Amino acid sequence: MMNRTAVLLLIAACLPYVCALIAKAGGKGFNNNHPRPWLEQQQGWRARAHFAQNNLFEGLPLYFLAVLWALLYRQIGEQTLTLWMLAWLLLRIGYIGAYLANWGALRSVLWFLALLVTLWLGFVAT
Numbered sequence: 001m002m003n004r005t006a007v008l009l010l011i012a013a014c015l016p017y018v019c020a021l022i023a024k025a026g027g028k029g030f031n032n033n034h035p036r037p038w039l040e041q042q043q044g045w046r047a048r049a050h051f052a053q054n055n056l057f058e059g060l061p062l063y064f065l066a067v068l069w070a071l072l073y074r075q076i077g078e079q080t081l082t083l084w085m086l087a088w089l090l091l092r093i094g095y096i097g098a099y100l101a102n103w104g105a106l107r108s109v110l111w112f113l114a115l116l117v118t119l120w121l122g123f124v125a126t
Helices: 002-024 035-040 044-072 078-100 104-123
Strands: none
Touching: 002 035, 002 044, 002 078, 035 044, 044 078, 044 104, 078 104
């Protein structure tokens, strides 16, 4: 169980970095010595990839806490934990896609559903 959980947590932790790569890849004038001013000037999908990165970094602590809480204190079953972790990952991957495509309403729905999964994991699932 721990191997699967660890792999899913690692994948979740990598999502913001995927967004960072998307935002910066092939960008003209990118200066790695001063990346923030360059990112602040970006528009379109590059800017949205950067914003998605920020949002993912903001949401990860609560998600990690919920997973740890489910494991340690709620003693959630392996299959249930895996299912909910996969649901969260798929929702957040969909969130990234919706953000990049500039589909604001869908992005917000996916974000909210991922938050509900996080709360469910930490406080409800058994």
